[in-house]
Amino acid sequence: MFSLAGKTAIVTGAASGIGAATAKRFAAAGAKVVLADLREAKELAQEIDGRAVVCDVADEAAVEAMIHDAAEGDGLDILVNNAGIGVVGQEIAETAASSLDANLRVNTYGAFYGVKNAARYMRNGGAIINVASLAALVGFPAYIGYSVSKAGIVALTRTAAIELGARGIRVNCICPSTVDTPMNDTPDVAAELAFVRIATPLGRICDADECAALIHFLAADDCRFITGQALVIDGGVHAGFCETLVGAVISAAMAGNDT
Ligand SMILES: NC(=O)c1ccc[n+]([C@@H]2O[C@H](COP(=O)([O-])OP(=O)(O)OC[C@H]3O[C@@H](n4cnc5c(N)ncnc54)[C@H](O)[C@@H]3O)[C@@H](O)[C@H]2O)c1
Structure with missing residues (x-):
């Protein structure tokens, strides 16, 4: 079940975070993994008998x-x-077009080049998984360039699923909320992390291994009837307003009334 034995897989951004966790998980499930990144993921490639590019x-x-x-x-x-x-x-109002361009160039165009060339070189029956974000589906202040770039990935996923379905190639994307990876290792996001914990029914932020598990699920032949989906992995954030969030807002409102 969920074996990837005999499969060749490429994982981009495999030197860190979700990509590194996915590469490890794929190798453990039997795949030969190509780890593609701006940085050469030499040590990880050696550890999992993969190839760093x-x-x-x-x-x-x-x-x-x-x-x-x-x-x-x-x-x-x-x-x-x-x-x-x-x-x-x-x-x-303060965002320069260059900020949108930066997000689009890597996130959207990067995924587009991947899908475009996988369509040329992938075996029939293959699987493509794009990593989008909850920010593709839910607005968040000051996230415009990132959100637009990730919403583009959802659209890319659906179009590619339709076009490649005849060849049995499935295309899905995942939409994680905040994940505990080096991407969030900056002091600026401390307040955001605190907010996400309060707003998440499961009470914590996501782990890279949990995203890797969902990617593995979508990559495996066991899921051969799932395509064109944007799967949310968010501990329940998207489901509605949880008690901790409502409680925090009410307390703040009551404190405001007292003063
Ligand atoms: N961490 C989060 O909160 C979160 C939430 C939702 C979605 N995501 C998405 O998950 C994906 C993985 O992010 P992560 O959290 O593991 O971050 P990360 O910073 O740990 O890893 C990102 C990796 O991508 C590589 N990379 C960046 N630009 C590249 C380029 N132009 N070409 C090749 N490689 C490049 C980096 O070198 C790095 O190894 C991203 O697409 C991110 O947008 C992250």
């Missing part, structure tokens, strides 16, 4: 070469378009 996903020619090489020989079965950045922090 330096690749900028915002560079179409580099992505094509990387996918072509990975597919040569045994063919390509799985592509995880995970590499991403978050240029955030300003409300729309």
Whole structure:
């Protein structure tokens, strides 16, 4: 069950966070993994008997070469378009177009180049998993460039699922809320992390291994009738207003009334 034995998989952004956790999990399930990242993930590649490749996903020619090489020989079965950045922090009125461009170049174009070239080089019956974000589906102040770039990934996922369905290639994306990875290792996000914990019914932020498990689920042949989906992994945030959030808001409102 959920074996990836005999499969070749590419994971972009595999040097860190969700990508590294996915590469490890895929290898443990039997896949041969190509770890593509701006930084060479040499040690991890050695640890899991995979292959580290330096690749900028915002560079179409580099992505094509990387996918072509990975597919040569045994063919390509799985592509995880995970590499991403978050240029955030300003409300729309203050946001320069260059900030949107930066997010789009890596997040949306990067996934687009991946899907485009996987369509050329992937074996029929393969699986593509794109890493979007809850920010694609839910607005968050000062996240405009990132949100737009991730919403583009949801649209890309649905269109690709329709176009590649005839070849049995499934395309899905995952939409995580905040995940405990180096992407959030900055002092600026401390307040956001505190808010997400309070707003999450499960009371904590997501773990990279939990995202890797969902990606593994979607990559496996066991899930061969699931395609075109944007699967939310958020500890229940999207379901509604949890007690801790309502309690915090009411306490703040009551404190405001007292003064
Ligand atoms: N951490 C979160 O809270 C969170 C939430 C939702 C979605 N995501 C998404 O998950 C994905 C993985 O992020 P993470 O949290 O593991 O972050 P991370 O910073 O730990 O890892 C991102 C990896 O992508 C690589 N990368 C960045 N730009 C690249 C490029 N142009 N080409 C190739 N590689 C590149 C980095 O070198 C890094 O190894 C991203 O797409 C991110 O947007 C993250």
